[in-house]
Amino acid sequence: MIVFDRVSKIYPDSSVALDEVTLSIEPNEFVSIVGPSGAGKTTLLKLFLAEEKPTDGAVYYESANIHTLNRKEIDVFRRKVGMVFQDFRLLLNKTVYENIAFTMEAAGRTDEEIESDVPHVLELVDLTPKIWNFPRELSGGEKQRVAIARALVNEPDIIIADEPTGNLDPANTYDIVQILKKINDLGTTVILATHNKGIIDLLKRRVVAMERGRVVRDDRAGKYFV
Amino acid sequence: MFWTKLKRILRTGFFNFWRDSTVTLASVLVMMVTLLVIGLISFSSAILDTTLTELRNKIDINVTFITSANEEDILDIKHTIESLPEVLLVTYVSRDEALALFKARHSSDQSILSALDELGENPLGAVLNIRARDPSQYASVAEFLESGDVLSSAGLTIIDRINYFQNKVAIDKLTRIIASADRLGFALALFFAIISVLIAFNTIRLTIYLARDEISVMRLVGASTTYIRGPFVVVGIIYGVVAGLLTLLLLLPLTYWLGSTTESFFIGFNIFSYYLRHFLEIAFIVMVSGVFIGALSSALAIRKYLKI
Numbered sequence: 001m002i003v004f005d006r007v008s009k010i011y012p013d014s015s016v017a018l019d020e021v022t023l024s025i026e027p028n029e030f031v032s033i034v035g036p037s038g039a040g041k042t043t044l045l046k047l048f049l050a051e052e053k054p055t056d057g058a059v060y061y062e063s064a065n066i067h068t069l070n071r072k073e074i075d076v077f078r079r080k081v082g083m084v085f086q087d088f089r090l091l092l093n094k095t096v097y098e099n100i101a102f103t104m105e106a107a108g109r110t111d112e113e114i115e116s117d118v119p120h121v122l123e124l125v126d127l128t129p130k131i132w133n134f135p136r137e138l139s140g141g142e143k144q145r146v147a148i149a150r151a152l153v154n155e156p157d158i159i160i161a162d163e164p165t166g167n168l169d170p171a172n173t174y175d176i177v178q179i180l181k182k183i184n185d186l187g188t189t190v191i192l193a194t195h196n197k198g199i200i201d202l203l204k205r206r207v208v209a210m211e212r213g214r215v216v217r218d219d220r221a222g223k224y225f226v
Numbered sequence: 227m228f229w230t231k232l233k234r235i236l237r238t239g240f241f242n243f244w245r246d247s248t249v250t251l252a253s254v255l256v257m258m259v260t261l262l263v264i265g266l267i268s269f270s271s272a273i274l275d276t277t278l279t280e281l282r283n284k285i286d287i288n289v290t291f292i293t294s295a296n297e298e299d300i301l302d303i304k305h306t307i308e309s310l311p312e313v314l315l316v317t318y319v320s321r322d323e324a325l326a327l328f329k330a331r332h333s334s335d336q337s338i339l340s341a342l343d344e345l346g347e348n349p350l351g352a353v354l355n356i357r358a359r360d361p362s363q364y365a366s367v368a369e370f371l372e373s374g375d376v377l378s379s380a381g382l383t384i385i386d387r388i389n390y391f392q393n394k395v396a397i398d399k400l401t402r403i404i405a406s407a408d409r410l411g412f413a414l415a416l417f418f419a420i421i422s423v424l425i426a427f428n429t430i431r432l433t434i435y436l437a438r439d440e441i442s443v444m445r446l447v448g449a450s451t452t453y454i455r456g457p458f459v460v461v462g463i464i465y466g467v468v469a470g471l472l473t474l475l476l477l478l479p480l481t482y483w484l485g486s487t488t489e490s491f492f493i494g495f496n497i498f499s500y501y502l503r504h505f506l507e508i509a510f511i512v513m514v515s516g517v518f519i520g521a522l523s524s525a526l527a528i529r530k531y532l533k534i
Contacts, residue, residue, distance in 0.1 A: 049446060051534055071451065078448035090442045093245040095254070104236050108227065194328035 001026060001157070001187075002048065007057035009043050009213075017043040019056070020211040023193065025171035027157070032185040032200050033193045034079045041193040044210070045162050047108035048191075049081065050074050079107045082151025082188075088143040088152075090135040096122070097131050100150045107154050124177060143170030148179055158189040165196055177202060231453065249433050250465070256429040257469035257516060258476070260422040265477055267415040268508055269497055273488065274411045278404050278497045282440060285400060287359050287390045289354040293321065295384035295457050300352050310370065312459060317355040324350040340433035352368025354426050362399040364390055423519055428525035430462060438531045444534040455528050462524030466516030473516075474509055477501060 002025040009018040010045060018040045025031050046052045047059055050066050057129045059066045069077060072195065090099050097118055104114045120126050125145040135143055144164060149182045151159055165173040177199050194200070200207055210216040243250055291300055301318065308316050320325070325348045342349075358364050366389040382396045436440075436460075444454045478501070485498035501508065 051446070074447045075450050078446060081448075082447055089439065091440050091443060092244060093440075102444070102449070103447045106444065106447055106453055111230065119277075 001054045001060075002061060002191075003060040004014075004044070004047075004056045005060065007044075007047060007054045009040075009047060009052065009210045014056065016213050018047070018054070021210075021213070021215055021217060023208060023218070024088060025189065027189055028184070028187055029209060030181070030190045030203065030205040031192070031208060032203060033191065033202055033207060033208045034195060034200060036195060038212075039210040040133070041210055043213075044195060049078065049083070052175065075106075075113075079154055080157045082148075082154065082216070084144070084147045084151050084161040086166035088135070088140075088147045088167075090143060090146055090216055092135055095134055096127065096138070096146050099135070099146060100153050103150050104153055109154075117153055121150040121153045124152065125149045128170065140167050140224070142168070142224050144172070144176055145167060145179070148183075152187065156188065159183055161192045162191065163194055164192070165199065166192065170198075172213045172220040173199065231456075235453065235456035236460055236502040238457035239464065240459055241384075241460050243461045243464045246433075249436065251467050253429050253433055254469045254472070257426050257465050257520065258473050260519065261469055261473040261512050262476065263418050265423040265473060265508060265512050267419055268511055269481075269500070271411065271415060271501055272504070273495055273497070278407065281400065281404060283357070284423060285358075285364065287356045287358075287364055287371075287388060289356065289385045289388050291351045291353070291384050292386045293349065293351045295352065295353065299384060300354065304354055307354065307367070309373075310367065312358050312360075312367055313356060314359045315357040319353040319355065321348050321352045324348075324353055327390055361404065365394075373488065380389035426519050427523040430465070430520065431527040433461075434524065434527040434531065441528065441531040441532050445532065451532055454532060455525065458524045458528050461523050462520035462522075463517050464520070466518070466520030467513065469510075469520075470513040472523060473512055474505075477508075 004021050004023040007018055007021045008016070010016050021044065023044075033044065035041055036120075037147065043052070047054055048061075048066065050069065052065050064073075064077075066074075066077065071199070092100060092104060099122060100118045101114045104117065108225070119128065119131065122131055124130075125148055127142060127145050128144075130138060130142060135146070138146065144167075147162075159180065164180075165176050168176065173196065180190050180192060181203070192199075207214055207219045209219070246380060251401060297320065304316050307313055314389075329342070358367055366444055368388055369383065371388055391514050441454060457517065481501040482497040488495055488497040
């Protein structure tokens with residue numbers, strides 16, 4: 001269970017990114033966070049990953065306050081979270097195989113596990129033929145599927161996707177959403193930040209709408225209104 | 227797990243070195259310049275040392291005795307001088323040897339030789355050539371010779387002249403020049419070494435700056451600090467080793483080319499033969515500097531990006 005408890009984030013230039021946000025997400029939920037650019041979606045995700053500290057309030061994961069964890073505990077916590085970004089953020093001088101293997105190595109998995117799991121997860125996202133390619137040799141949709149494979153491979157409790165379809169065409173967008181849905185069906189919590197109306201209407205899952213750093217609507221089987 | 231981790235860090239480091247070919251080329255070249263400077267500094271200190279030693283050896287005192295002086299008395303004085311702690315070497319040149327040397331020196335000047343013949347007897351006195359351990363000690367040696375302690379068995383002064391007092395100004399000047407050349411050489415070497423190390427450090431910092439996004443991704447997938455930093459340090463070490471080997475190789479033709487020039491310019495110091503004779507020492511200095519600069523620069527430069 002994830003809980004944001006009256007979380008505020010004010011940047012040094014006194015712009016308010018989050019204003020007393022309170023939100024809880026149950027295990028195995030699929031939550032879409034929607035809102036215009038600058039609404040605070042990305043800041044919310046960054047706070048959850050301990051990339052940034054809140055100015056006020058606290059973020060809990062399974063009753064642990066994320067911002068009181070030490071370096072080692074943060075590393076262990078992040079291994080339970082898979083991340084997908086709009087700009088893919090693959091390691092450019094590593095092949096598809098190595099990109100995914102790196103995440104497993106970081107989590108301390110054995111060579112045998114890596115050798116058997118990487119091809120398996122690539123099969124899941126339908127990228128087996130590209131296993132030895134470098135990211136520069138892939139299309140946008142393929143890069144995003146590598147990113148999803150990387151996020152999945154350690155069997156995380158939560159997948160966070162920040163505008164994963166922002167750089168993709170409609171066909172690839174549809175594919176990525178279907179993959180995320182499938183992941184959620186298999187029991188993983190998915191948090192999806194987006195401003196793509198089509199995706200939300202397609203999903204028919206919980207929608208949290210944000211505007212100027214505040215939650216303005218929380219709808220169990222929502223539609224995109226903002 | 228430790229060995230698996232080490233293996234993975236080494237492998238990643240090697241791959242990164244190999245795959246980032248432009249970055250690798252730039253870093254290795256800059257590192258080579260740094261190591262070349264460090265290598266040349268070790269040469270320049272050797273050049274300075276040899277030249278200064280040669281100069282020092284050229285300073286000496288000649289004590290000329292009167293022609294009637296007894297050889298035994300002179301040899302007695304020689305022993306006395308030899309027992310002085312400041313004195314390194316005393317050479318005795320007898321009257322006959324002095325004449326032979328004089329003739330040899332003026333063998334092409336017929337008028338001098340015929341004038342000598344006309345004199346009929348040897349006009350030259352015997353000479354003691356004295357070398358001190360350090361140029362600054364000649365004053366005290368000369369003073370000792372001036373004092374009444376150096377007399378013949380009959381208690382008479384048999385010293386004709388001591389050329390120290392004629393050369394005193396030149397000797398003093400040379401002593402001062404040697405001392406300041408020593409200091410200046412050290413300061414210059416230190417200056418260039420620091421500058422070139424800073425340049426290498428900055429280059430490696432740039433390579434890590436280029437990788438900052440990747441470092442943040444590694445952080446976000448939960449990689450530990452050692453696991454992220456390790457490969458960068460390995461790459462830094464490889465930069466150092468490759469640049470070191472190339473520098474040592476480059477020094478071969480470079481010193482060969484400079485060899486004859488240095489030999490005529492710095493009193494018999496051939497930089498090429500010095501390089502060959504001291505190869506292991508210089509290789510050690512260059513390689514250790516390379517590895518040290520590479521590893522430390524990487525480890526320091528990456529700290530900033532690990533704070534996510």
